[in-house]
Amino acid sequence: GDSVTQMEGPVTLSEEAFLTINCTYTATGYPSLFWYVQYPGEGLQLLLKATKADDKGSNKGFEATYRKETTSFHLEKGSVQVSDSAVYFCALGTQGGSEKLVFGKGTKLTVNP
Amino acid sequence: DVKVTQSSRYLVKRTGEKVFLECVQDMDHENMFWYRQDPGLGLRLIYFSYDVKMKEKGDIPEGYSVSREKKERFSLILESASTNQTSMYLCASRNSFKGEQYFGPGTRLTVT
Numbered sequence: 001g002d003s004v005t006q007m008e009g010p011v012t013l014s015e016e017a018f019l020t021i022n023c024t025y026t027a028t029g030y031p032s033l034f035w036y037v038q039y040p041g042e043g044l045q046l047l048l049k050a051t052k053a054d055d056k057g058s059n060k061g062f063e064a065t066y067r068k069e070t071t072s073f074h075l076e077k078g079s080v081q082v083s084d085s086a087v088y089f090c091a092l093g094t095q096g097g098s099e100k101l102v103f104g105k106g107t108k109l110t111v112n113p
Numbered sequence: 114d115v116k117v118t119q120s121s122r123y124l125v126k127r128t129g130e131k132v133f134l135e136c137v138q139d140m141d142h143e144n145m146f147w148y149r150q151d152p153g154l155g156l157r158l159i160y161f162s163y164d165v166k167m168k169e170k171g172d173i174p175e176g177y178s179v180s181r182e183k184k185e186r187f188s189l190i191l192e193s194a195s196t197n198q199t200s201m202y203l204c205a206s207r208n209s210f211k212g213e214q215y216f217g218p219g220t221r222l223t224v225t
Contacts, residue, residue, distance in 0.1 A: 042219070044203065046214075099144075100146075103156040
């Protein structure tokens, strides 16, 4: 079945460091790919998405490119801030009329000043 | 902006009680979802509904039921709460023509 594997955390970085969180997927067909972010005490918010191969999603300085050849959707940011501390979830959207999401287990990021 | 609200942020119930978790969305979305979130396990789908009065089991439906009598409201029911249902419960909704889901703030349920 469909699945998502993302790098284990926690990840601890200093402010202005470069961030990469790896995400790979297994799916039949051509899923949509998403990154969600969960700040402490809150629900999930959509960070960015890509709906087809070679699409690049971007938002708030974060980027991820849908790589079909490597079945990957790695999240990157050039310079992280303390306010980026959160849990990040990679997800794929299964195909069909009521598209379900399959989530990775989440990666907790802590950014220190 | 889409708004998804959940009836309680924190809830404490006793083993054996019947528990209702309510979710309301204000964007006329067809699809609604209930997940539970546990450390190390990520989010797991309990039930979803693709339209009013329609429901389908997700990956972990045992011990839960749902109700969708109106388009904007999706209820999760624990018929007889048990301690292993202590968790964070997240509701989400989605327009059937767009991919992303919109999440509520979550209900942290503790069963003692």
